[in-house]
Amino acid sequence: MKDVALLAGVALKTVSRVVNEEPGVNPATAVRVREAIERLGYRRNEGARLLRSGRTASIGLVIEDVGDPFYSGLFRAVEDVARRHGSLVFAGSSGEDPVRERELVLAFCARRVDGLVVVPAGEDHAYLGPELAAGMGVVFADRPAGNLAADTVLVDNRGGARAGTAHLISYGHRRIAWLGDSPAIFTAAERLRGYRTALAEAGLPYDPCLVASGATTTEAARAALDRMSALADPPTAIFTGNGRATIAALRALGPRRYALAGFDDFEPADLLGVTVVAQDPVRLGHTAAGLLFARLAGDRDAPREIVLPTRLIPRGSAERPPA
Amino acid sequence: MKDVALLAGVALKTVSRVVNEEPGVNPATAVRVREAIERLGYRRNEGARLLRSGRTASIGLVIEDVGDPFYSGLFRAVEDVARRHGSLVFAGSSGEDPVRERELVLAFCARRVDGLVVVPAGEDHAYLGPELAAGMGVVFADRPAGNLAADTVLVDNRGGARAGTAHLISYGHRRIAWLGDSPAIFTAAERLRGYRTALAEAGLPYDPCLVASGATTTEAARAALDRMSALADPPTAIFTGNGRATIAALRALGPRRYALAGFDDFEPADLLGVTVVAQDPVRLGHTAAGLLFARLAGDRDAPREIVLPTRLIPRGSAERPPA
C-alpha cells in the first residue's frame, strides 16, 4: 500500500480510502490510485486490516473427518452459511482424537477466527473458556460439549434408533442384532439406548450376545455375525448404528438373509434397497452455523440446545418377517 | 501480551521470549510470565505474529464441492500433508463457477495464504500472476490451469476411459452408450476422447446418437436411455463418465439389462457389483499438496505436470456379452 501511495503520489490514507471505496475521494485521484494498484498487482492484506478491526471474517470447523460423506455434507452447509455472512472457513479433521481436536481448535483460536463449529471428540472443553469470555462464538454440533455451556445442535439419535428398531419389531422380529460404533462415542451410546428402549417397549429382552460395539469394519462385522449365527437362538434382523456399520454389515452378510435397517442414509442406499433412519447433515450444518452467526450478530441469550429429527425411509431390506 | 507483561512486571519482549520458548530467560521470570499467561487466559495472536514474519502457515484449497466424496477425499489428503507441515487449510467450493472460484482464490490471497491448491472451474488464471510473482505457491489439481504456468496434477482421464470402453468391447459390445458430464468440463472432454479412441481402435464407428453429455441426474439419464433404447440399433452397454453419472444410470436402468462400466469408484460400488475405472482422489491430493510444499520449501524448477494412472476394477456389471 505504501508502494501504491508512492507511485500514485498520494498519502497512504488516500489509497486506503480508494481500496475501501470510502466516499469523498476526487475521482481523478481515485483513477490514479487504481492505476497504481493495477500496475503493482497490489492486493490488500486482510490480515493487517483485521488486526485493527478485531474481526477476521473467518470461522473454524472441526469435524471428525473432512473426507467422510456425513461430515463433508455438514461442512458444505456451514460453508454456505459462512459465505452468506462474508466469512471464510478453516476446516480440519480431529480423527476422533481429543488431543488433535484441541490442537486444531487452539490453532484456529490463535488465528483469531470469529467463531467455531466443533464436532467434539473429547470430553473436556473448559480450555475454551477464555475464548468464550473474549466473545468468540462457539457452537457444538452432532455431540454435546464436555463441560462448557455453549450452543449445541444434536440429532435425535435415541428416537431414530428406537424407531428403526421398532420398525423391525413390527415385522415380527424378536432377535435383533446391534452392530455399531463404540458406546464411548456419544451418538453410538444414544442410539444403543434407543435400540434398548424399543426392545423394552415391545417386551423383548436385551441380550448382550446380540450387541457388537465397534463392528464398523467388514472384518469386525463378519466376525460378529459369525458369532451370532452360531447362537442357539440366532438373530433374524440387524440394526446398524451408522453408515459405516451398515455397509460393513452388508458386505459381511453374504448368503445370510437377515432383515436389516441402519442409522444414516448414504448415497446409493436406494439402489441397494436399504432401509435407513436418515439424519440430515446439511440441516445440522445449517442450524449450527446459523446459531453461530446469530451469536456473532450479538445474540446474548442463554446457550441453546436444538435437537433435529430423523426420518425412517423404508426401502425393502427391513420389511420382511423372520426367515 | 501487553497485559501479561504488565501483570508479570516484565517488558513485552520478555513475554514474547517465553511464549516463543526462546532461550536465555531466567527460569524464575519465565515462571512468573507463564503464571500471568494462565491467569489472563492469554493466547498469542498468530495473525499479528505472521504480519511480521511473512508466512501465515495456512494454505487455501478450492474444489468444486467440499461435500462431494471425490473432492472431500482430495481435501483429506491435502489436510494431512498440510498438517505435517504445520499448516492450516482454508477450504471452499467453487460450485463449477469461475466467478466464485476467483472470489475464493482472491479471498485466500487477501488472507496471505502461503499457497493454493486449486481445482479450476474457470479458464482464465492470469489474475494469479501477481501472487505467483510474489512467491505464493500455486498447484492445480484434477484439471489444468487456463493460462498460467504452474504445477499441475492430473489423472489419466483419457487412458482410463479408453481402458473402460475397451473392456466392454472385449466382451463383444459394439454399441456402447456414453453418459457423462458436459464436455465443457475438462475431465469429461478427456474421458469422452478416451471413449472415442477405444471405439476407433476396435474399428467401431462413433455414433453421436449414443452420446448423452450432461446426463448426470437420474432424470437426464432416464431420458437418454429411453431415447437410445428406441433406436433401430440400440446400445447393449453403457460407459458412464463419472460417479454421479454411474449412479444416475443405475437408477435409470430399470429392467434394461445393459452391461455397464463407469469412471470413478464410489463407496459401496462393490456391493452393487459395478465395474469401474477408479481414480485415487487421496493420491491426487497428496501429490498436489506435496508439490505445493516443495515449492514453499524453495523448489524453483520449471512447473511440473504429473499425470496419475487409473485402475480398472471388474466387479461384474460389465463382464457379460450383449443380451
Place this chain on the structure above:
DNA sequence: CTGAAAGCGCTTACAG
C-alpha cells in the same frame, strides 16, 4: 477532498 500521527499485537535488530 487529503494527509500526518498513533496504534492493532506482535517480532526484529540492537543496546545494555
Place this chain on the structure above:
DNA sequence: CTGAAAGCGCTTACAG
C-alpha cells in the same frame, strides 16, 4: 538475562 525502539500493513481519529 532483559528491555526500549522501530516496524510489519493496515485503520482510526483527528486536523487541515
